[in-house]
Amino acid sequence: MNPTWLIALPLGFAFLGIFAGKFSKAFLWIASLANAIISLFIFNGNGVTSYIIGGWIPPYGINLVVNDMTRVFLLAVNLIFLLALVATSAEILKKDEKMSVAFMLSLAAINGILLTGDLFNLFVFLEISAISAYIMAASGKEAISKFAALKYLILGSIASSFYLLGVIVVYASTGTLNMADAAAKVTSLNPNVLLAAGLLMVVGLGVETKLFPFNGWAPDVYANASGRGSTILASVFPIAMISAFIRVITFVINSGKLNELIIVLGITTAIIGEVLAFSQKRMKKMLAYSSIAQAGVILMLIGIGSSKAYIGASMLLLNNGFGKLLLFSVASQIALVAGSDHFENVTGVGRKSPLFTLLFGAGALTIVGMPLFFGFRSKLYVISATMDKSLWIPAVILITAAIEVTYYFRWIFNLVKADAKLSEKRSPVPFGLALAGLLAVLVVIAFGIVPEANLDFFNRIGDLSIQLSKTLMGGM
Amino acid sequence: MKKAIAALIAFLFFLMFVNILNSDSEEFKGIPKFGEVNLTERVSNKYISKSVSGDSGEIVYGKTENAESGSANMVTSIVVNYRSFDTLGEVTVLFLAATGVAILIGGGQRKSLAISVNPIVKISARIIATLLLAFGAYVFIHGHLTPGGGFPGGTIIAAGTLLMLVADDKKRTSKLLKILEGTMGFLYVVIGIAGLLVTGSFLKNFLPTGTMGNLFSAGLIPIIYSVIGLKVGAELSALLDDFFAEEGRK
Amino acid sequence: MIQYFSIMLIAIGIYGLLSQKNLVKLIVSLNIMELGVNIFIISIGYVADGKVPILSPIVNKSSMNFVDPLPQALVLTAIVIGVGVTALALSLVLKVKESYGTIELDEIRGDNA
Amino acid sequence: MDLSMIILISLIAAPILYFLAKFSHKIAYILFSFIQVFLFVFILLQKGIINTVSSFEIMDGLKLNFGFTPINWYFGSIIMLIISMSAIFMISIKKKSPAKLLLLSLVSTGAIGATLSMDFLTLVIFWELSTWSSLILIVLDKEKSFREAIKYVSVSAIGTYSMLYAVFYILKSFGTVNYLEVADKMKVAPESSKILIFVLFGIMALAKAGSFPLHIWLRGSHSTAPDEFSPILSGALTKIGAYLLFIMVAVIPSSSIFSWLPSIGGITLVNYVLAWLGGISIVVGTVMAIRMEDVKELIAFSTVSNSGYIVLAMALGGTYGTIGGLMHVLNHALASAAMFMSMAAVIHRTGTTKMREMGGLITKMPITFAAYLVAIISVAGIPPMSGFASKWLIYQQLVKNGLPFLAFAAFFGSVGSFMYVFKPLTGVFLGQLKPEHKNVKEAPFTMILPMSILTLLTIFWGILPSNAISFINKIVHYTGGKEIQLTFSRIIALTGQWDSVLVTMAFFVGFIIAFIIFLMGKKARQVDLMDTYTGGEFLYTAELYHFVYKMYRPFDRMFEKWPSMENWLTSLSYKIKELGALLKTLFYPKYPQGYVAVSMLTLLVAFWWLR
């Protein structure tokens, strides 16, 4: 199956959707469903395949590269996107038809980010995803969501300018935009130039991947965007962005100094994220900082770059995707039910409808990495991979994990807290949320308890000689 | 104080770039000195000689037929042929931004001006707008031969719309623009998919490229540029209209 | 020479982003920065005494000395993206003004919980 | 049957029971107790040493290992005994819910998996499973439990993560996590890594066993947990900590691998430090238990104190220490479960946990009283009950090594336990009956049954501790330690011997003499409890006296000024929040300039620094 369909389909439907009125919502469903099915077909395969666009061979033309990591991510992204749609289907957004267009375009852009093998093409898709993210960020009910989106936009624009500068520096010195070609040529580059280009790209991608200190936008945006917007931003986007980060920073630039920097920044991100999440009083804000922390751990693993680290990072990414899907969609619904997502307001909501507790609890447990859930497996890999690098990193990671466990359980407890003031009235969980939520719970539990042998696609990700082979990646 | 820090940061950034500029040396490659670019080391060399798929000999204006990319304007051949996928993305960005603007501030009504606009202004605006439309169309249709193309062409069309909107306080753009915009975008995707179905590669040119320098040459390029031009024109017109509309009164 | 000016423009844009409190000014700064980036990109492809990369009846052979057309193509894309972002940003500014009644950062009181 | 199968059964039972409970609480609870009893019997009847490597792979190359060694058998049986008894107990509890059943099944699965594990990774996985499910269980019933459970979360996170670190450190250093193989490799490991591993394991064991300085979660979570769950929490789950401790000190003999460290009183420094922690835990637990006014809090602190005994005993090592510690695991499991169950039965009938709101219930709930009485006699370590045997052995070891300060702690806990066990006895069962409890009935049969079983077991092993010790001897034999000499009724230790049957006989002789004298006297006139000596005053209105509230007020006054350990976690959380506020102002300011500046600075600093 040609993965171009993954980009073309939502794109085409989006163009149709702008004048289709109410049908645009239907288009959104069709596009995401079709994408999920197509990604399932693409998932069925292994090795590295290059698909050229426009008939021009790389490095002259643009190509799409599918490797084992991409296959997993593609499936995850499209599946989570679909689930996120289902989970938040009860939400009615302002100008829903046009929002559907934005969602479709974000889906296309995310698939593009995952697939593309060209530095500038990545920039274009990053811009599409970023702009759709700004729109999602501004989709909240509160006025503050607009301000948050503006803040995101300013930082995001700086980031994309910097990324573009980095690309141009690479182009100016190597004469190519193709990732594989550039990766082969940067080795003979002046280290200062490489470092500058790498740093510019780290800033550019760091903003989207929420690497500290480029993640200042994230808390406000995640906390104030609409339910659907924040769910997709928190669950789907990180996978694509980090995939881009892997391709650009570790595959193309691949500078040892930069990797050390990323490790340091990643750990700092994790610490700061967890500490700040600990002190939050709003559910979605807490989730936002937790997402930052998760991103930090994942980026740190990418900086380490060993086989186990890649397996750990991809597991963590998927886990974070499914977990945050559950958490954000439930949190948005809870905010709707309770009137606000402040700590005191949501007390005992889980008593009214146990399903809330189940979904939120499962999401939280998998994020903090409790056994039976997918998160635990990924946590094992994280510790194992970091242990090989240095003895200090896992210690720090585990300390932050302890903080994480504490605040997540505090929120779970808060939901199920026995409270005499609570009225007996049950607040129903929307069918879509229940359905998608239960499916996601099944997925995280299934990934948590099936034997390792059934998850060999993760091991294939760990086979770095194939994943990062410079000859194959460009299809040359 | 804050300004001083800001200036310092900006200056350091400047220094950082100065540091890496002109870093090309014998030992290491780097950013070449201004004007001393060796194009043979870059991929654009093949774009200029149009020999990506194979060495096709020298390209001569007005003579070479069926070059792999028929556009005389090399920038256009890159934008719409070699890297057409980027352009699709670019169109999408603009489309998305326009949609975003519509979501955020669209849907309102225009405020009437306190004084009525002179009919002469209105009529002359209409005439100039028509001229601008024609000029815009010219720019994007000749995109493969002369400077310019879909984006400036579309913008010129939008400038016409702007003129009409400024001249008449009751003027609104037609809803049909949205349809035009959407259809044109869809058409671009369809062309891409057609390439995928016909040749097995998304957005691949499946038309003959003709003789270099002719208007009807360059395969898909004029078609795509027209699509882009119309789309951009419609899009920007709608966007301007959104900026004219005031929120609150529907 | 023009390269240095372009980088200066980027630096000025950054300075503006760091020092200004007015939302519109911030977006102006962004635009200046993008302008600088664009000029820088073009300057990367400049070849001394190079021809405009358009074949014409006068400049009619591909073996002649052209400037690099690829950066120009990239800048085309970047400009269009820039205008899109600017439009979106300005509409967000309008929304902020609508909600908060001001576009000065100091005066915006978002609940910072 | 394959061992991983029974764990799988237990795991699969969880969702099934959950959905079954949606239809009928009663049937699901009965089925649950059947499953638990089945699992208990299965483990109990297991003979011989089995080691299964399950096909389940967690990480590449790491499989779950389950097995039956005498150690697994012993701990597994004890824990499943408590869980199965509690499961029966639950059948008639009032607040039933499907969620509880689901979580209980997971707790049980985790407990079985942890105790039958043959390697550290399996242990930590299943342990963590039972921990998180128990965490959520705790908060289900009472509003107060919210704050308390968070303490448990933090402490258990500290424990689990230090253990996880240690496990992967072991894996990296030795390439295996199997107990026995690790034990082999530890002998030749570098000294620093030995200490690191031990400290980390120690944190885990102390945190989960509820021993000083990580005991702070016990009071809150044990007391505010659902009443039917407290026995499991105290009797079963803290014992997994003892299991790890035993592996640390006996399977990987800490005494031999730390032989290069100076030794005090015949035990190495590491063990000595551990023993001190146990000792402090005994004292702290005892003092705090004496001061508590809530029954369940009191029993929770008694758990702290008794965990201290276990830690102390195992750290002392040696024949008597190890056997005493293992025996104490059994005794305390039985006794604390029985105590919590009887209290749960009382709460089931009266609905309060405050001692001052109860009293005189002996006439209404005699069997519950008997269960409680036997349990406290065992906890206090008074001869005819099994608690004495373990304490006696621990004292033997203390005397053997000549450690007066640790002995002080042990004696303090023992004598102090008279004080605290007596308080609920008086406050709940003795004294004057409250009018509102006039119609209280004896606990239902399903509550009586498990209590009675535990009580009978306590009495049985009290009269014949040699029977229990003969099992423990097998463990000691398996780990290569020295077994203790036994006859049918006698235990022969270093400083003499003790004939439990003889002591019991002597007690009964004395009792019979007393009874004869009692019968010879004139028959006594039965009077009401209200009819007491009032110093000559005539009471016109019947005032109820309750003297348990602040019963040990003079004693309290001595300890009032002691710093409370329980606040360090709270202050730590404040510190983290302050740090969060600082970080927020630094890196997440309200205006975009702030983080743009930070980003730019990072970029520039990184460039100038790395180039």
Added chain:
Amino acid sequence: MTILKGAALLILAFIYTVTLEGIARKITARIQRRYGPPFWQNFIDIFKALTKHSISHGFIFDFGVLMAFGGTIATALFIPAGNLVVFPGLDNVFVVIYLLAIGLLGMAMSSVGSGNPNAGIGIGRALTQMLGYELPFLIVLVGVFFKYKNSSLSDLVNIQIESGQYNAWIMPLGALVAFISLLGMLGKKPFDVFIAPAEIASGPLVEYSGKYLGMLLIQHSFSVFIEIGLFVNLFLGGGRTVWEFLLKFFIVFFAAVIISAIMPRFRVEQAVKFYWKWPLILSFVQAIIVIMATGR
């Protein structure tokens, strides 16, 4: 044979202790410039009480008394009196000390089972004070056991007799501490705050009458026998014969009586603090000296 020995021991203990207590009352009275009752007065009291009518407060009231009485008798059987040893080698000191507690527990249960608050207060005080005096005593014992690697009473007696050196000479500090603890165990002044007749109407004993009181008086005399017997056996080498034992018993008993006769009463926390100050420190010093001297 064992049964006969046991019966003999019990009877001896009963008669001797009650007699001594009678004499003690006389001596105390003399010190306080009173005349005092005859020395057989205590026998009269006990038998009179046993024959009187009594009241009962329910099952636990009866059961506790039986438990106290039975437990104390059982404990007494383990005390060797000179050459009258009932269970040679099996009279482990820990067993004795803990068996003694069963009597205390029984009495405590019984008295608070009466429902009288004075009893509860008394029991609370008694238990608190117990935490005071038991600890120094047990620490001293650790030293003793460590030295001889034996904790059997009869064996310890034999060792002392054979070596001719009583523990009181070897470890004088320990003996001193043990004696101070003994005062607390006996409930003599200054450590009798849990009885405190004027304050809480004899505390635990407030509700007893008739045969209950009689049994408790007997129980009390047995526990006096056990406690002083422990001290004599542990520190004064017991005795080769019964008479030697009884003589030493007499001396210790009267030393305690005379000291208590001239002492005021401690409040309960004063008592505990007192025990935890010097006696505890001295006991540690003693234990460390013994352990150092013996070598591990």
Added chain:
Amino acid sequence: MSVISFIIGIVLVVSAIIAIEAKKLITSVVMLSLASLLAVVSFVLLKAPDVAITEASVGAGLTTAIFLLTLKRLGRRESE
């Protein structure tokens, strides 16, 4: 060539600084437009007519229009 580009560069930088530091927003926007136009010239100098046309129409034209429309909607108070 280099003199012209130097002059253009200087004016470009100065106009950019004025655009940022100007008190009135309208000045700011006009200066931005000016900078944009100067950039167009420099594009031409750099032999990039395609970019120049696009920048002239999109950057200098459309962007300025949007800015001005925004200022109009923001009202007089904010623009000054």
